[in-house]
Every structure is written in structure tokens, then in C-alpha cells.
Amino acid sequence: MSTAPACLGHSRAAITPALRAAVDRLDHRSRHQAAYHFGWITAGGAPTRADAGKAVRPALALLSAEAVGASPETALPGAVAVELVHNFSLVHDDLMDGDEERRHKRTVWKLWGSSSAILTGDALLTLAQEVLLDAGTPAAASAARLLARTTRHLIRGQVQDLSFERRPYVTVDECLDMAADKTGALLSASSAIGAVLAGAPAATVDALARYGDEMGRAFQLTDDVLGIWGDPAVTGKPVYSDLRARKKSLPVSHALQQGGTHGVELATWLSAPGEPGEEELRRAAELIDGAGGRDWALAEAARRMKLAEDALLGVDLEAGARGELLALGRFVVDRDV
Amino acid sequence: MSTAPACLGHSRAAITPALRAAVDRLDHRSRHQAAYHFGWITAGGAPTRADAGKAVRPALALLSAEAVGASPETALPGAVAVELVHNFSLVHDDLMDGDEERRHKRTVWKLWGSSSAILTGDALLTLAQEVLLDAGTPAAASAARLLARTTRHLIRGQVQDLSFERRPYVTVDECLDMAADKTGALLSASSAIGAVLAGAPAATVDALARYGDEMGRAFQLTDDVLGIWGDPAVTGKPVYSDLRARKKSLPVSHALQQGGTHGVELATWLSAPGEPGEEELRRAAELIDGAGGRDWALAEAARRMKLAEDALLGVDLEAGARGELLALGRFVVDRDV
Numbered sequence: 103m104s105t106a107p108a109c110l111g112h113s114r115a116a117i118t119p120a121l122r123a124a125v126d127r128l129d130h131r132s133r134h135q136a137a138y139h140f141g142w143i144t145a146g147g148a149p150t151r152a153d154a155g156k157a158v159r160p161a162l163a164l165l166s167a168e169a170v171g172a173s174p175e176t177a178l179p180g181a182v183a184v185e186l187v188h189n190f191s192l193v194h195d196d197l198m199d200g201d202e203e204r205r206h207k208r209t210v211w212k213l214w215g216s217s218s219a220i221l222t223g224d225a226l227l228t229l230a231q232e233v234l235l236d237a238g239t240p241a242a243a244s245a246a247r248l249l250a251r252t253t254r255h256l257i258r259g260q261v262q263d264l265s266f267e268r269r270p271y272v273t274v275d276e277c278l279d280m281a282a283d284k285t286g287a288l289l290s291a292s293s294a295i296g297a298v299l300a301g302a303p304a305a306t307v308d309a310l311a312r313y314g315d316e317m318g319r320a321f322q323l324t325d326d327v328l329g330i331w332g333d334p335a336v337t338g339k340p341v342y343s344d345l346r347a348r349k350k351s352l353p354v355s356h357a358l359q360q361g362g363t364h365g366v367e368l369a370t371w372l373s374a375p376g377e378p379g380e381e382e383l384r385r386a387a388e389l390i391d392g393a394g395g396r397d398w399a400l401a402e403a404a405r406r407m408k409l410a411e412d413a414l415l416g417v418d419l420e421a422g423a424r425g426e427l428l429a430l431g432r433f434v435v436d437r438d439v
Numbered sequence: 440m441s442t443a444p445a446c447l448g449h450s451r452a453a454i455t456p457a458l459r460a461a462v463d464r465l466d467h468r469s470r471h472q473a474a475y476h477f478g479w480i481t482a483g484g485a486p487t488r489a490d491a492g493k494a495v496r497p498a499l500a501l502l503s504a505e506a507v508g509a510s511p512e513t514a515l516p517g518a519v520a521v522e523l524v525h526n527f528s529l530v531h532d533d534l535m536d537g538d539e540e541r542r543h544k545r546t547v548w549k550l551w552g553s554s555s556a557i558l559t560g561d562a563l564l565t566l567a568q569e570v571l572l573d574a575g576t577p578a579a580a581s582a583a584r585l586l587a588r589t590t591r592h593l594i595r596g597q598v599q600d601l602s603f604e605r606r607p608y609v610t611v612d613e614c615l616d617m618a619a620d621k622t623g624a625l626l627s628a629s630s631a632i633g634a635v636l637a638g639a640p641a642a643t644v645d646a647l648a649r650y651g652d653e654m655g656r657a658f659q660l661t662d663d664v665l666g667i668w669g670d671p672a673v674t675g676k677p678v679y680s681d682l683r684a685r686k687k688s689l690p691v692s693h694a695l696q697q698g699g700t701h702g703v704e705l706a707t708w709l710s711a712p713g714e715p716g717e718e719e720l721r722r723a724a725e726l727i728d729g730a731g732g733r734d735w736a737l738a739e740a741a742r743r744m745k746l747a748e749d750a751l752l753g754v755d756l757e758a759g760a761r762g763e764l765l766a767l768g769r770f771v772v773d774r775d776v
Contacts, residue, residue: 194557232591258465
């Protein structure tokens with residue numbers, strides 16, 4: 103079994119030619135901006151060493167074909183398509199969230215304006231469907247259908263996420279549903295799409311989809327803990343980063359739902375205006391911890407990861423690929439918390 | 440043969456239940472905003488009398504199935520899908536173009552902000568694919584592939600259109616290519632998608648696609664003439680509307696390309712800053728006319744419409760549906776010029 107980072111590097115190398123060929127179909131502006139976003143060229147157009155993020159989703163897609171005994175090539179259009187959908191959502195979300203940097207570079211909207219980001223995102227989304235449907239098989243059509251449904255969930259997750267900012271209170275269930283849509287849906291589709299393209303039985307496809315879905319929830323729970331208590335040296339974000347934005351993340355929602363003196367003080371703090379000071383941030387983190395938000399989130403992440411792994415272990419899969427899928431899931435979810 | 444307006448009303452009635460059922464799948468915010476955009480509810484959510492534009496594209500889709508001897512029901516997912524793609528592009532274009540009103544109502548971005556318009560557009564685009572792929576047949580997958588490729592062209596057309604605003608000069612060919620992508624591509628797909636869903640032979644599908652493609656060019660040529668010389672009482676827009684925006688439309692591009700004293704004076708005027716006065720507008724229209732821009736555009740529209748009709752008459756089609764397709768094309772293109 104290769105280690106997860108090696109598996110990611112391998113997948114990246116396997117899909118990049120097909121991904122680049124797909125992006126080459128776009129009009130010259132969308133192609134340029136997409137190539138920049140993927141890290142293939144500078145903003146001015148000079149070639150760079152490829153660095154397009156970890157490519158977790160394509161790796162899951164390729165492994166999901168191997169897990170049902172098919173070649174990774176079977177999953178190639180699916181691996182490219184999930185990466186295109188993921189990047190469609192990043193380009194649009196960066197604009198909506200006003201994020202000026204991604205992977206230490208200026209975002210598409212920041213460099214070329216909002217219309218460019220809208221059009222480049224639209225182009226990546228429709229390209230994902232085209233890449234799959236060009237395969238022309240019934241299995242590819244099933245995969246395209248899965249991807250369309252998944253994209254609907256992805257969009258719903260972003261709608262929910264933006265609406266939470268305007269609300270004083272969000273329940274844990276709402277927060278988990280949002281994470282399932284915004285993070286879990288595409289990880290789920292990625293984990294299943296290779297098996298769909300390989301024509302695997304529905305029960306196997308469902309188990310793989312469940313694996314990605316629960317992994318996505320576990321990832322979000324862990325990520326939300328890191329967003330409050332993560333070591334800046336590891337996360338690359340400022341300490342208490344989610345609290346600075348008074349974000350109603352999962353540990354916060356849990357603490358609010360517990361009520362009590364901690365919960366009430368936290369609710370008051372969340373609705374306060376202005377930029378919070380360092381002492382306030384420390385106190386807010388203490389309140390969330392005191393109400394059990396941190397312990398609950400970590401325990402829930404572990405429980406979800408167990409459900410994910412049980413799903414994968416409950417069906418007949420090729421042992422090597424299953425091992426790599428499990429390692430990849432652990433790599434995604436288990437970071438220094 | 441029914442008249443074109445009757446045919447449009449009939450198509451609108453035939454597709455609305457399926458279109459509403461599709462929109463009902465969306466998250467509550469996208470659903471609300473889409474329902475408002477389609478004219479089914481007020482911004483506050485009260486039901487209204489349905490008024491969602493002319494629905495030319497669904498009408499073409501239904502007729503294209505009938506033209507190859509299939510029932511209009513065969514084309515229903517295609518008719519819904521092309522209408523969804525058309526409205527995806529309207530919602531995003533309104534935001535990019537800063538248009539505050541459509542069909543005498545405030546636009547989605549104007550009412551709910553840019554993020555809402557981005558997400559509602561994204562949701563309509565992915566829903567179009569889902570509606571088609573849910574049919575689960577090989578023909579539906581072919582139709583979905585056609586629609587994905589078409590959407591790529593639609594996006595390229597909008598990219599070109601925006602880039603023209605920043606350029607001092609646009610050739611007639613560039614302008615026609617842009618119109619083919621932005622207007623022709625979806626009319627072409629709409630005219631062919633019913634036949635694709637009915638499993639018609641490639642030559643028949645190609646002829647129907649050609650019909651919509653050339654009709655789209657003819658429509659744009661006519662629309663551009665109306666954008667300069669159209670009667671405000673008929674177009675609903677102010678006189679010289681395209682000239683007020685110094686838009687490099689087709690008659691303008693032709694006049695510039697002719698050069699001569701008219702062309703040179705026109706080029707100077709186009710690059711001038713500020714809001715043009717009434718006398719300036721009258722003079723610009725005179726220059727375009729003097730350089731032959733108006734006559735050329737009308738002759739080219741007629742030539743394109745003849746090519747469209749020849750394509751339709753060159754293959755074996757059901758006579759009644761062919762007649763309705765021809766009448767619909769004339770209705771779309773031949774307005775008071």
C-alpha cells in the first residue's frame with residue numbers, strides 16, 4: 103500500500119493531461135484564467151510548476167474504480183469531472199466570500215474581476231458534464247447524473263453557509279446538514295464515481311458513496327476544531343481564525359445548543375459588532391470548550407470516520423485499493439488537532 | 440398550422456408543470472429566486488399569473504420532436520432543459536451587465552445581491568443537466584452532451600461580448616461569431632434536442648441544428664438594427680438604445696470595416712467618453728446608415744434566414760411541424776424593422 107501523499111501525487115500526475123486537455127477546449131479567456139487557477143501558468147501566462155492543490159477528489163475517483171476491480175483509466179473522465187466541479191465551486195465561492203487569496207496567490211475575481219470569475223466558474227461546471235458525457239457510455243451518463251445531483255447539493259450547501267452568517271443561531275443539525283452538502287456531497291460522489299463508471303453493483307456504489315459522505319462530515323468537524331484551536335504553524339491561518347469571523351461552526355453550534363452560562367455568554371459575544379480583540383477570542387474559545395464544543399466535535403468526527411470505514415469494510419472490494427482509500431481518508435481527516 | 444404566438448402559448452403551458460417540478464428540487468432560496476425570475480411569484484412569495492417570457496426555445500424543442508414523427512412528450516425534458524440553460528444565462532448576464540430590470544421587474548441580483556444571482560444561476564444550469572439525465576436513456580445522454588457543449592459556446596459568446604466593450608474595433612466576423620455563440624448556439628440546440636431525444640438520424644438532427652443556428656444569426660442581425668433604428672413604441676427600449684451604450688453591434692462593425700469618411704468619423708465617435716447627446720446619436724445613426732450598415736445587416740439577416748429555411752426544407756420532416764417551425768422562426772426574426 104502506498105502512503106496517502108504518494109497516492110495523491112500519483113493521481114495528480116495521472117489526471118493532469120486529461121484535465122489540461124479539457125481546459126484547452128474553453129474560450130481563450132476562461133482557459134487562461136482556469137490554467138492560472140489550477141497553478142499551471144502565472145497571471146501573465148508564463149508556465150509554472152504545476153501546483154493545483156492536493157487533488158483528493160480525483161484520487162478517490164481513481165481508487166473507487168480500482169476498488170471494484172477496474173483499471174484507474176476507467177475512472178479518468180470521472181476524476182477530471184469531480185476536480186472541475188470542485189474548482190468551479192472554489193472560483194465562485196472565492197468571489198462570494200470576498201477571499202482575495204487561495205494557495206498563496208490572488209484569486210481569479212481579484213485579478214480579473216467578478217464577471218471573469220462568474221464565467222470561468224460556469225465554464226468549469228459545464229466542462230465537467232461535457233468530459234463525462236463525451237465518453238458516450240450508459241455508465242458515463244449515470245456518472246454525469248450523479249455529478250449533476252451532487253452539484254445541486256454543493257450549491258445548496260453554499261446557500262446555507264451564506265444564510266448562517268445572517269442568523270443569530272444555527273442548530274447542530276443544520277450545521278451538519280450544511281457540511282454534508284458543501285463538503286460531503288462531492289467527496290461522496292468522488293468516492294463512488296469510479297465504481298459507477300466501472301458498472302459496479304448498486305450496493306457497492308452506495309457503500310463507497312457512504313464512505314465519502316461520512317468522511318466529509320468528519321473532515322468538516324475536524325476542520326472546524328482547527329479553525330478555533332489549530333496551530334497557526336500547521337494550519338497556515340491565524341490563531342482563532344473562525345472566531346475572528348464569528349463563524350457559527352460546528353463546535354460553536356454545539357456550545358450554543360447546550361445553553362447554560364457558557365452558551366448564553368457565547369451567544370451574546372457572537373452577536374456583538376466589530377472586530378474582536380485577542381482577549382475576547384481567548385475567552386470565546388474557552389466558552390466553547392467549557393460547553394463541550396471541542397470534545398463533542400472530536401468525538402463526533404471519530405464516530406463519523408468509524409461509520410465511513412465500516413461502510414467500506416462492509417462490501418467486497420479489492421484489498422489494495424480499499425487500503426489506499428482508508429489511508430487517504432485518514433490523511434484527509436486526521437490532521438494535528 | 441397554428442400561428443406562432445398560439446404555438447408559443449401552447450408550449451409554455453405544456454412545459455410549465457415540468458419546469459416548476461424541476462425548480463421545486465432546488466434549495467429554498469434558489470427555488471424562491473428562480474420562481475420569481477420565471478414570473479411565478481412576487482419577490483415576497485405571493486403567486487402571480489405566470490409570465491416567463493416567450494419560451495421560444497421550449498417551443499422549438501417540442502416541435503423538433505414532432506418534426507421527426509415523435510410525440511412532443513418525447514422532447515419534454517429537453518424543452519425544460521433548454522429553458523433552464525437560457526434562464527441560467529439571463530440571471531448571470533443580468534449581474535455581469537449590471538441590468539437592474541428584466542420583463543419590467545427588478546433582476547435577481549438587484550433584489551437579493553450578487554451571491555444570490557450567482558448561486559441561482561449555478562443551480563439552474565446544473566438542474567438542466569439533471570432533468571435530462573434523469574430520463575436515463577442513451578438519447579437523453581446524447582441530448583445532455585449536446586447541451587453541455589452548447590453551454591460552453593454560450594459562455595464563450597458572453598466572454599466575447601464583454602471583451603468587445605474594452606476594444607476600440609471589432610470585425611464583422613468576430614461580431615457574427617459572438618452572435619453565433621451567444622444567440623445561435625442555444626437556438627440551434629433547442630431546434631435539434633427534440634429530434635435527438637427521439638433518436639432521429641444524424642442528418643436530420645444536423646439540419647434542425649443548422650436551422651436554429653442560422654435563425655439565431657438572423658435574429659441578432661435584426662435585433663441589432665432594432666437597437667439603433669427600432670421604434671421605442673415597439674421595442675420597449677429608448678430610441679438609439681445600443682448607440683447610447685456605444686455598443687459595437689453588427690451594423691456598427693460593418694460600417695467601421697467599410698472605412699471611408701463615415702467609418703472614420705464613427706470610430707472617433709465610438710471612442711469618445713461620456714453620455715452622448717440626442718444630436719450626436721442622430722449623427723452616429725446617420726453615419727452607420729451612410730456606410731451601409733443598416734442595409735447590409737437587413738440583407739444579411741434575410742440571407743441567413745433563407746439558409747435556415749433551406750436547411751429545414753432539405754430533409755424529410757413531418758409537414759405540420761415543419762410549417763410551425765418555419766412560422767416560429769419568422770415570428771422570432773421578422774419584427775418591425
